[in-house]
Amino acid sequence: MKIPLQISTRKxxxxxxxxxxxxxxxxxxxxxxxxxxxxxxxxxxPHKHKNQGLLYNVSIDxxxxxxxxxxxxxxxxxxxxAIRDAFDSARRQLLHHNRRxxxxxxxxxxxxxxxxxxxxxxxxxxxxxLDNIETLSNVEFDTENFVYSQ
Numbered sequence: 126m127k128i129p130l131q132i133s134t135r136k137x138x139x140x141x142x143x144x145x146x147x148x149x150x151x152x153x154x155x156x157x158x159x160x161x162x163x164x165x166x167x168x169x170x171p172h173k174h175k176n177q178g179l180l181y182n183v184s185i186d187x188x189x190x191x192x193x194x195x196x197x198x199x200x201x202x203x204x205x206x207a208i209r210d211a212f213d214s215a216r217r218q219l220l221h222h223n224r225r226x227x228x229x230x231x232x233x234x235x236x237x238x239x240x241x242x243x244x245x246x247x248x249x250x251x252x253x254x255l256d257n258i259e260t261l262s263n264v265e266f267d268t269e270n271f272v273y274s275q
Contacts (some may be wrong), residue, residue, distance in 0.1 A: 126155065128163035128188075135169035137181075143168075143204055150212040154187070158219040162188040166211075168204065178202060184210035187219070194218045 130151050133146060139147075149165050165186045170179050180200035187194040196215045203205040 126151075126161050126164060131165040133165070133167050135167065137168070137170040137179075139168060139204070143208065146208055149257060150208065154212070154215060154219060157216055158189065158223050159189055161219075163188065164188075168208070170171060171200070181207040183207045185211050185215045187215060189219075189222065194222065261270070 130148060132139075132147055147166055151166070154164065155161055167182075167184045167186075169182050169184075171182060179230065180202060181204045182200045183204075185194075185196040187196075196209045196211050196218060198207060198214055201210065211240075228269055
């Protein structure tokens with residue numbers, strides 16, 4: 126990342142372990158897409174519910190060349206689960222963006238994809254299939270005693 130990771134909280138304070146989890150997961154994102162410019166993570170506890178208790182929202186904004194990815198997941202009671210879900214979604218978005226970028230690059234260069242080559246196993250299976258057809262074609266049927274039933 127060109128700009129260091131920015132972690133901010135709203136209406137709560139994160140433990141040192143939660144901060145370490147966020148840092149380690151943000152470093153893992155760089156393995157999936159190494160051109161990340163910046164990453165901002167916001168963890169918030171909007172309000173307390175009577176029945177469910179404290180819910181945590183995690184949102185992630187990732188800046189990459191030519192795009193800005195935003196991740197906002199549903200609130201969860203466990204802050205670690207909310208962090209995990211948000212970073213899983215960010216990983217999927219980065220992979221999807223990378224795939225789209227590579228496809229556009231190939232189409233722009235005029236590259237075409239060739240047909241897959243037939244392996245030796247496929248050739249052997251095809252030959253054995255053709256041999257079976259030849260043996261079946263040499264079989265003579267007794268048409269007089271042939272009974273057709275449905």
